[in-house]
Structure formats: structure tokens, C-alpha cells
Amino acid sequence: MNLSPDQLIYWQMGFIKLNATIVFTWLVMLVLVLSSILITRKLSTHLQRSRWQNLLEVVVITINQQIEEVGLNQPHKYLGFLGSLFLFIALSALGTIIPGFEPPTGSLSTTAVLALCVLVAVPMFGIQDQGLARYLSTYTKPTIIMLPFNIISEISRTLALAVRLFGNMMSGAMIIAILLTITPFLFPIVMTLLGLLTGIVQAYIFFVLATVYIAAATSTQKTSAASVN
Amino acid sequence: MLIDWFTVIAQLINFLVLVWLLKRFLYHPILDAIDAREKRIADELADAYEKRAEAEKQREAFQQKNADFIAHRATSMANVTAEAKAEKIRLLDLVRQESDALRSKLSLALKSEQLTLQDSLTQKTQEEVFLIVRKALKDLAETSLESSMARVFIARLAALKDEDKVSLTSTFESASQPLIVHTAFDFPEAERSLIKAALQDMLGASADIDFASDPNVISGIEVNVGGQKIAWSIADYLAILTKHVNQVMQLHDESRDKDQAIDGEGQGGHEIHV
Numbered sequence: 001m002n003l004s005p006d007q008l009i010y011w012q013m014g015f016i017k018l019n020a021t022i023v024f025t026w027l028v029m030l031v032l033v034l035s036s037i038l039i040t041r042k043l044s045t046h047l048q049r050s051r052w053q054n055l056l057e058v059v060v061i062t063i064n065q066q067i068e069e070v071g072l073n074q075p076h077k078y079l080g081f082l083g084s085l086f087l088f089i090a091l092s093a094l095g096t097i098i099p100g101f102e103p104p105t106g107s108l109s110t111t112a113v114l115a116l117c118v119l120v121a122v123p124m125f126g127i128q129d130q131g132l133a134r135y136l137s138t139y140t141k142p143t144i145i146m147l148p149f150n151i152i153s154e155i156s157r158t159l160a161l162a163v164r165l166f167g168n169m170m171s172g173a174m175i176i177a178i179l180l181t182i183t184p185f186l187f188p189i190v191m192t193l194l195g196l197l198t199g200i201v202q203a204y205i206f207f208v209l210a211t212v213y214i215a216a217a218t219s220t221q222k223t224s225a226a227s228v229n
Numbered sequence: 230m231l232i233d234w235f236t237v238i239a240q241l242i243n244f245l246v247l248v249w250l251l252k253r254f255l256y257h258p259i260l261d262a263i264d265a266r267e268k269r270i271a272d273e274l275a276d277a278y279e280k281r282a283e284a285e286k287q288r289e290a291f292q293q294k295n296a297d298f299i300a301h302r303a304t305s306m307a308n309v310t311a312e313a314k315a316e317k318i319r320l321l322d323l324v325r326q327e328s329d330a331l332r333s334k335l336s337l338a339l340k341s342e343q344l345t346l347q348d349s350l351t352q353k354t355q356e357e358v359f360l361i362v363r364k365a366l367k368d369l370a371e372t373s374l375e376s377s378m379a380r381v382f383i384a385r386l387a388a389l390k391d392e393d394k395v396s397l398t399s400t401f402e403s404a405s406q407p408l409i410v411h412t413a414f415d416f417p418e419a420e421r422s423l424i425k426a427a428l429q430d431m432l433g434a435s436a437d438i439d440f441a442s443d444p445n446v447i448s449g450i451e452v453n454v455g456g457q458k459i460a461w462s463i464a465d466y467l468a469i470l471t472k473h474v475n476q477v478m479q480l481h482d483e484s485r486d487k488d489q490a491i492d493g494e495g496q497g498g499h500e501i502h503v
Contacts, residue, residue: 006233021236025243033250040258045265053262060259076260080252088247109236113244166231 003170005102006109021107028091028104059087063207070208071215078214081121085114086207089165093199096172097192103199106169108162115162118210119154126217135217161209168202350474351467358466359413359449379420382450382461383427389459398432400454407437411451415442428452 002008005020012018039052049057063083067075092103104110126135139150172195179188363374389397401408410424425438451460 004231006231006236015235017235019233019236021233022239022243025240029243029247029250032247033254036251036255036258040254040262043258043262045262045269047266047270053259056255056259057263060256061263076256079256079260080248083256084244084248084251087251088244104240107233107236107240108231109233110240112232113237113240116241117244 003174004107004109005104006107008102020102021104021110024092024095024102025104025110028088028095032087032091066208067211070211072211072218078125078211081117082207082211082214085117085210086203089114089203089206090200093169093196093203096176096195096199103169103173105165105199105202106173108166108170111162111166111169114165114206115158118161118213119158121210122154122213122217125214129218138217157209157213161206165202165206168198172198347471351471354467354470355413358470373417375414375416375420376423378449378461379416379423382424382459385461386427386431386459389431394431397454397457397459400457401432401436404454407439408432408452408454409439409441411441411443411453413443413449416440424450 005024008020010018010020010023035052036056039050039056042050043053044050060079060083063086064075064079067078067082072078089105092105095101096103105114123135126138129135130138140147141150172191176188176191176195179191359374366372366374366377408428410428416424421440428438429436449461451458
């Protein structure tokens with residue numbers, strides 16, 4: 001049994017290889033981008049619109065509102081990064097209901113990359129918003145003594161993000177695989193539904209945490225609020 | 230090892246590409262469409278507010294006009310009513326006058342017709358009377374009406390008082406025209422001679438006497454001398470006859486009116502039953 005879809009290699013040439021993680025990532029990307037292209041090809045600005053356009057609008061507006069509710073005043077600026085995180089993780093979780101689908105988020109490499117992206121994006125948005133000096137000074141708040149702890153906190157929360165998502169997705173896939181060998185009929189279906197719920201919740205958690213980190217970095221006041229949280 | 234570094238690099242690239250693609254094909258178009266729709270709705274709302282304000286303004290103007298119109302209508306109506314009343318009175322007066330004129334005209338026409346009818350009746354009666362008397366006299370006394378009339382006329386001449394005779398003679402002599410004896414019909418020569426002789430006996434032998442027949446002469450024989458008249462007249466008989474005829478006619482009219490009244494009541498009763 002493979003713990004991660006990374007170990008399921010379809011093609012390899014030296015260092016370069018094509019494993020299940022990359023292939024299913026491409027699949028998720030293809031579904032997302034293709035459906036976006038197809039639906040946004042004939043967008044209506046009238047009151048009447050297609051149900052697919054309506055679905056996309058609901059998704060985009062909901063993500064936008066969530067970003068705003070967390071405390072980011074200009075959600076459009078962060079929508080590209082945070083929305084893509086949510087949609088990628090959520091679609092990977094949704095895909096688990098298809099037999100044979102390996103969620104790319106069940107690979108620690110993927111979750112690590114997503115967490116790394118958050119790790120990079122947080123200071124990037126922080127510096128963009130406040131300037132370098134002011135952003136760096138937030139690490140010395142409330143005193144200079146807190147600097148190492150703040151750095152450790154930054155790294156640890158990134159690790160936590162990566163491992164939390166990986167653990168949840170991997171465990172879901174593992175439980176289903178084990179249950180299939182023990183009780184092959186109804187029980188795995190129930191567990192799949194549970195896994196689906198867990199996957200969506202994890203997507204939401206990952207998205208909200210990333211938003212909160214960015215919100216904390218873009219405002220000094222919000223940094224303290226986030227620290228309390 | 231759970232982390233594969235090649236996969237990490239590949240996934241990093243994949244994720245960045247995904248972010249770019251979704252930005253390009255999903256977020257921007259959808260947000261643009263939403264913004265366009267919001268702008269459109271805002272424009273339509275603004276337009277609607279503008280139209281509503283305009284409609285409100287027009288409604289107020291219309292209400293004002295309506296109030297003016299109602300006030301104007303009331304005034305006009307009062308004026309027109311007064312004018313119509315005056316016109317009605319005027320027309321009624323006119324109709325009354327015309328009616329009075331027509332009534333009097335009709336009355337005159339009726340009177341004239343009545344007179345004409347009376348004249349013609351008198352004429353006819355006279356003719357009939359003469360005819361009957363002539364026939365009766367001829368049948369009973371073997372004499373003609375003309376000779377009887379002439380005798381009566383001559384007798385009446387003879388019975389004139391002396392002062393009347395003198396007055397007639399003087400009047401005739403003062404008139405330069407000949408004396409004309411008007412008769413209702415042509416008299417035979419014998420009777421003419423008798424009358425002529427009687428007149429010449431009274432007026433003088435040289436008196437010029439002519440005869441003229443005129444069916445309108447009711448009297449039968451009539452002589453006019455300077456306003457004085459000697460005549461044998463059947464007018465009295467005719468007057469009596471006319472009186473009797475009128476009485477009969479009146480009775481006939483009354484009985485006819487009574488019959489009509491009874492008929493009217495009967496019809497009324499019949500109508501009640503219907």
C-alpha cells in the first residue's frame with residue numbers, strides 16, 4: 001500500500017518522473033481551467049444568465065465575501081491566490097468520490113508546496129501593503145525578545161498547514177482502502193462521504209488560515225488579533 | 230521519504246500556473262461580468278428614479294390641470310345653464326307668439342271658411358228654395374215664381390208711403406244714372422214690363438230702367454236708388470232656415486262629442502285591462 005500518490009510512478013527518466021500526484025494535479029487543473037474557459041466564454045451581463053455562470057458567480061462571490069469577512073479590505077487583490085488554494089484543495093477532495101482518483105492533496109509534497117506558497121505569500125503581501133521595514137518590525141512586536149519565537153511560529157504554522165491537510169487527506173484515502181479489504185460493500189461508501197466532508201472542511205480551514213495569516217501580515221493591529229487567535 | 234523534491238518543484242510550478250490561469254479565465258471575467266451587471270442595475274435604477282421623479286412631476290402638473298379644469302368646468306356649466314335657461318325662455322316666448330299667431334290665423338281661416346261655406350249654403354238654399362217654390366207655384370196655382378215675385382214687388386211698391394215715394398223720386402231724379410233692377414235670375418219679358426211699368430208709374434214715365442241678373446242677389450228683386458233700397462227678400466226665410474239648420478248641426482255635434490267621450494272611456498277601460 002502506498003502512503004502517498006508520489007509513490008505511484010507512471011513514467012520515470014532519472015530525476016524526472018511522472019507520478020500520480022502530478023497527473024491528478026493536471027487533471028484537477030484541467031477540469032478547473034477548462035470549465036472556467038467554457039463557462040466564461042459566453043458571459044451575460046444581463047439579469048438573466050446560465051446556471052453554470054450563476055454557479056461560478058456564487059463560488060467567486062462567496063470566496064470574495066469570506067476573504068472580506070476575515071478582514072482583508074481589498075479581497076480582489078488576494079482572490080487569485082486564496083481562491084485558487086480553496087478551489088484546488090476542494091476539487092481534489094471532491095474527486096475522491098470517483099473510484100481510482102488519487103487526491104493530489106494526499107501527497108505531502110503537494111501540501112508542503114501549498115504551505116510554502118502561503119509562507120512566501122504572507123510576507124510578500126505584508127511588505128506590499130506596509131513596506132519592508134514596517135513589515136519586518138512586526139516580528140519584533142511586542143519586544144525584540146519575541147523575534148525568534150515569531151520566526152518559529154511562522155515556520156511551525158506552515159508545517160502545521162502542510163501536515164494537517166496531508167494527514168486528513170491521506171488518512172481518508174487510507175481508511176477507505178483498509179475498509180475496502182475488510183467490509184467491501186456499504187461501509188466504504190459512508191466513509192467516502194465522511195471523507196468528502198472532511199476534505200471540504202480541510203479546504204475551508206486551509207483557505208481561512210491562509211487568509212488570516214495574510215490579514216495579520218497586512219495590518220499591525222490585525223497581527224495582534226491573529227496572535228490572540 | 231514522504232516528500233519527493235521533484236514532485237515539490239513540479240507541484241509548485243503547477244500551482245503557480247493554476248493561479249495564473251484561474252486569474253485569467255475565472256476571476257477576472259466573472260468579476261468583470263458582475264461589475265458590469267451591477268453598473269447596469271445601478272444605471273437602470275438611476276434611470277428609474279429619474280423617470281419616477283419625472284412622472285411625479287407630470288402627475289402633479291396633471292392634477293393641477295385637472296383641478297383647474299374642474300373649476301373652469303363648474304363656471305362654464307353655470308354660465309351655460311344660465312344661457313340655456315334664458316334661451317329656453319326666449320324660445321318658449323317665440324313658440325308662444327308663433328302659436329298665438331298660428332291660432333289666430335287658423336281662427337281667421339276657419340271663420341273665412343265658415344263664411345264661404347255659409348255663403349255657398351245660402352246660395353244653394355236660395356236656388357233650391359226658388360226651384361221648389363217655382364215648381365210648387367206652377368203645380369198648385371198654374372203661375373210662375375217670377376210673376377209671383379213681380380206681383381209681390383209691385384204690391385210692395387204700391388204700399389210705399391207717400392213720403393218714401395217722394396224721397397225715392399227726388400233721389401232718382403238727382404242721380405244721372407239709369408235705375409237698375411237686380412234680379413236673382415232672368416225674368417220673362419212680361420214680368421219685366423210689369424215691374425218697369427210700376428216703377429215708371431212711381432218715378433215718372435221717362436225713367437230709364439234696366440234689368441240685370443245677379444245670382445248673388447238673395448233678395449230676389451232689388452232696386453237701389455241713391456242708397457235707398459226696395460226689395461222683396463227671402464233673406465228672412467233663409468235666416469230662419471239657417472237658424473234651424475244650425476240648431477240641428479249643433480245637436481248633431483253635441484251627440485257626436487258625447488259618443489266620442491264614451492268611446493274614449495271605453496278604450497281607457499280596455500287599456501286598463503291590457
